[in-house]
Amino acid sequence: MNFEYTEKVQELQKKLNDFMDEFIYPNESLYEEQLSKAERFTYVPPIIEELKEKAKEKGLWNLFLPESEYGAGLTNIEYAPLCEIMGRSSIAPEVFNCAAPDTGNMEVLVRYGSKEQKEKWLDPLLNGKIRSCFSMTEPDVASSDATNINTSIVRDGNDYVINGTKWWSSGAGDPRCEIAIVMGKSDPNAPKHEQQSMILVPLDTEGVHMKRTLPVFGYDHAPHGHAEIEYNNVRVPAENLLWGEGKGFAIAQGRLGPGRIHHCMRTIGAAEQALEDMCKRVSEREAFGKKLAEQGVIREWIADSRIEIDQARLLTLKAAYMMDTVGNKEAKAEIAMIKVVAPNMALKVIDRAIQAFGAAGVSNDFSLAAKWANIRTLRLADGPDEVHRRAVAKYELRKHQ
Template identity: 60%
Template sequence: MLFDHTETTLDNIRHLKGFMQEHVYPLEGEYRRFTDAHPWRVFPRMEKLKDKARAAGLWNLFLPEDYGDFSPGLTNLQYAPLAEIMGRVLWASEIFNCSAPDTGNMEVLAKYGTPEQQRDWLLPLLDGQIRSAFLMTEPGVASSDATNIETRIDRDGDDYIINGRKWWSTGAMHPDCRVYVVMGKTNPEAPRHQQQSMILVPADTPGVNVVRPLTAFGTHDSPHGHAEIQLTNVRVPATNLLLGEGRGFEIAQGRLGPGRIHHCMRLIGVAQRSLELACARVGERTVFGRELSKFSSVRQEVARSRCEIEQARLLTLSAADRIDRHGIKGAKDLVAMIKIVCPQMACTVVDRAIQLHGGLGVSSDLPLAEFYAYARSIRLADGPDEVHMYQLGRNTIGQYAGVSS
């Protein structure tokens, strides 16, 4: 198994690193101050940054299949180091039109959308004209099991009527959010995994009420945010349904797999940058008359972090390669492994970096506090650790002991 980068990948890495160095890192402080003061407004420099990224050919890098002029058609293995670089700044992915939940929604539309749905929603998303949200999680049920979803999608002539309450709807607070991908039940009497469907809901449809923005560890993750949304008699055309009635669980499985690996790719970047910041800190700091970098305990923490990052990186590359060669179903166990390993690894590495920085580590002068909140949240997003461990354990026992689920 070889993970040597191709010349195309190496070229993309060089260009992306150069772009980040020239255009992104210098703006981190300004971005943080602006979003703190104006949480639901787009950073004024964002559109120009997007124009520069597009001009540099660093656009829609996530989309594995060539989609005309909108995508370079990279494999997951080729995209992984690029997502890692973007992950070093939490808001950088948007510059390259590679941010969640848009990436997952675009893949859904590319795979399952009708020509009309692709014209109305996919093309504007690929072009960066609009943003989107994914509405699956609900406050009243254990949404880690998608079959628990209670939102109703009922047929009424040529329309569907939607009723339900969603929360942790990432992206819904963004001022440019124009469409929701909503998961709900069209037939509660059908077999368990054929009850759910997905449907496209324009954000300005009557009956859509954004109840409130939710905070994660006291932050709004602005400007995209996470919203609680009430859907009351929301009427949309039947042509907005994705793939067909009862196909929602199938779509969700196809959508969440790539979404999980993208998060893990970005988390490698979070952890790597945290390690680099920690090394810079201990190299310049003196405590009790001695350089911090010379303490054995400090060196051990740095060594552990480097080992854990590299282990997670290789596991993520292995999962990406497996997806490229065998599809998301063929890589399901590896995807479960990285979803268990990467967020916890990032939490641990970031926590060490915070500790080595002292009070500076939890301040807004550095990205470490935001990194920790992101990494800890991802231990719940796209399925909590426990669900992935349950399924991976079940599959492993079945594989080696011949025990069925």
């Protein structure tokens, strides 16, 4: 495995880092200031659209898509260090049109969408003109097992009728969110993994009711948000179905592989930023007659953080390499491993940084508290730790049976 970055990637890294220094970091506070001046979930800070146009001009757009027809034509291992850089800021992924859940939804449309579906929904998503959400998790069932979902998708003539309640549909609160990919059961009597289908549902369709947005540890993540949505006799044309009836579980597996590794890459970037913040803080502050950086326990925190970040990065690069060379299916153990390792690592690093900052670390004056809250959700999103550990154990036991 060769993890040396190509000349192409090194050039993109430099362009991306320069863009972050010139445009992203200086505008993070302006973004928050603009957001605070309007009613939640009704307003998008103008600075975000301005930065998106600048990113397009610089050629830093849709870097996540490996298909050169739609994106930058980068492999997973080429995209990994770029995604990590974006993960250092909460606003950066959207600026480069590389934010979840749009990335996963665009990948679904690229791979499984019809020509008409691509023209209607993929093109505006690729151009950053609209946003989307992924509606899978349900409040009434343990959705860590996707075969449990019971929202119904029933054929009725030339339409499908959808009934059910979803929650944690991330992105649905955004006023620019126009389309949901909804997963539900189209045939409860089919084999277990062929009962589910996925369908495109415009959010302005009659019967779609946005009940509420759900805060995460008190953060509402406006304008993005995580919505609870009722689908009450929602009728959409049959051509909105993705791929075919009974293909929902297969699409989910295809979608979640790249999505999981993108989450891990961004998480490593967030951990790097937290370690950098911690090092700067302890080099400036004194306690008990010497700099915090000279305290033995602080040095242990810094050393452990560097070791753990590099370990997580190497495992993530291995997973990316395998996805590129042998495919997502063969890399499923490595993908499961990084999905456990990266968020847990980042939470430890960020927690140490919070401790080093003292009371300031839990305030909104710095980004650490928000980072911790956001990354804590990743131990649940795209499958909880326990499911991934179960999968890793299963793959390991097979070697000895």
